[in-house]
Amino acid sequence: MQHNAIIQRAEQVLFPNYARFPLVVTKGRDCRLFDPSGRSYLDFTAGVAVTSLGHCHPKVTLAIQKQAQRLVHSSNLFFTEPQIELAEALTAASFTGRVFFCNSGAEANEAAIKLVRKSMGPNRYEIITATQSFHGRTLTTMAATGQDKVKEGFNPLPPGFVHVPYGDVAAVEAAITPQTAAVMVEPIQGEGGVNIPPAGYLTDLREVCNREELLLIFDEVQTGVGRCGSLFAYEHEGVVPDAMTLAKGLGNGFPIGALVARDEIARALGPGTHGSTFGGNPLACAAALAVLETLREDPWILGNTQRMGARIMLGLETLAATQPVIREVRGRGLLIGCELSIPARPVAEACLADGLLLALAGPHVVRFMPPLTVREADVDEALTIFTRALASAGAQVPA
Ligand SMILES: Cc1ncc(COP(=O)(O)O)c(C=O)c1O
Known part of the structure; x- marks a missing residue:
């Protein structure tokens, strides 16, 4: 009752x-x-x-409790150590680069899309994504998503996205135009039905992106932080992206999102180009640090x-x-x-x-x-x- x-x-x-x-x-x-x-x-x-x-999880709860007694929020007007420590831990565990923190998967992908636009210049803005993909619920991440059903009733969506069949590298190659800037895929599609790409898909995408000078972005929002049996799902093929997005498992329930990108690309987002009031909040970063430490130590x-x-x-x-x-x-x-x-x-x-x-x-x-x-x-x-x-x-x- x-x-x-x-x-x-x-x-x-x-x-x-x-x-x-x-x-x-x-x-x-x-x-x-x-x-x-x-x-x-x-x-x-x-x-x-x-x-x-x-x-x-006791370690995550304790980290949140301890941090809550010291500092809950101060904004990105200032530096806070948990944010720096988490960025160090994430780049040490993935690839050398820089980290932008936000609060969700959609925001992390939104940041990745802005990074593509800013770093590739005004003429190369198109991003190739996969059918059945899921990248979030903001207008732009919905436009990136390769599923019509989530877009119904929300047109017009921001332009600049092309969808090709998941797992099909030839389709990616065929979709490249002078405006193409990046390829963005999930290493395994989660929301779209748990779709596993053929072996070698990520490796071949890396080769195409190298050859065509495109950015390769992995949306690891669902697959990352251990979910697929390695810390990041891309490790399965040993392929390193130019940028990846994380959220979900990173905070073990405390909301946090992250965009990790190679240094040369990350520098494109200079002061004033992007931000988030809560992004990198000390509590969220303390929780995520406890998650990464637990996975590393055990x-x-x-x-x-x-x-x-x-x-x-x-x-x-x-x-x-x-x-x-x-x-x-x-x-x-x-x-x-x-x-x-x-x-x-x-x-x-x-x-x-x-x-x-x-x-x-x-x-x-x-x-x-x-x-x-x-x-x-x-x-x-x-x-x-x-x-x-x-x-x-x-x-x-x-x-
Ligand atoms: C691969 C992927 N990207 C992005 C998102 C969006 O994340 P959020 O709901 O935290 O905005 C999801 C959510 O299911 C997802 O699975």
Whole structure:
């Protein structure tokens, strides 16, 4: 009753822009979320690939508490040490360059797009992105996004984006014009359905960008900070971009976004060209530093991401042998999509009723993305619940 009353209040005062599941959460710990009655749910959404170390990770919480006692905000009129330390840690862990901090993935991509425009001069402004990509909800990152459904009703969008099929390097080459300035892709597409590009895709993109003198930008907002089993997903092919964007898992739930770019390019954004009042906020940077330190000091976490990812994939593939509604299982690390021949939402709703939280990636894909610290027993419990949900949904809607 208390639960439904809360949802009814929300329906009176909040924008109706989210297709939320009917669940109120009040508390989180590790891999679990709790509703107001104290019932626990196995959280395989991790806040949409955000709480990668688990809910309320003690080290991150302590870092936020300590920083909150010293300084919460001072703006970018001044220097603050957590911001500098985090930029040092990020560039040390990725590639030599500079960092701009903001508060979300869309803002990080917006900054990357502005950086392309400013650093490549007035005549080269076009950015090639992929169909089925997702880069954010601001007008410009929506224009960059290669999915028509997110753009409906928002025209006119800023010009300067060309979409080509994901995974197709020849299509990128064919789309290059004298105005082309950059190629921007997700190393693995998350929101677009958990799409894995063919092996060598990133390497070939790097070669094309080198040859054509284009910037190569990786949107690692969803794939970065360990989600795919390496600190950054581009490491899988050993390809280094000119710039990358991060958000989601970087703060383990504390809002933060970052654009990391090679030094020569980053210098194009001189004083007054870009900014954010909250960007690089000391609390956010303290949280993100604790995340990076935890991942560096405990290599078990990335190993576990690979092992548990393989366990989920195997479990789903085994299930596919007897459950024909599973069309395909794809993923890397703990970013896994299970494509169904039936609508995914009722399956996720059945899982929720049974105590497992799953996100969607399009109308037919269920996404498994638990914390990177998830244990075998939790994976097995999730697979059992999913199997039950699929059996009931599959029985209702023939494949
Ligand atoms: C690859 C990618 N880029 C950008 C974004 C936008 O991030 P945010 O919601 O933090 O603005 C998302 C969000 O799902 C994403 O998956």
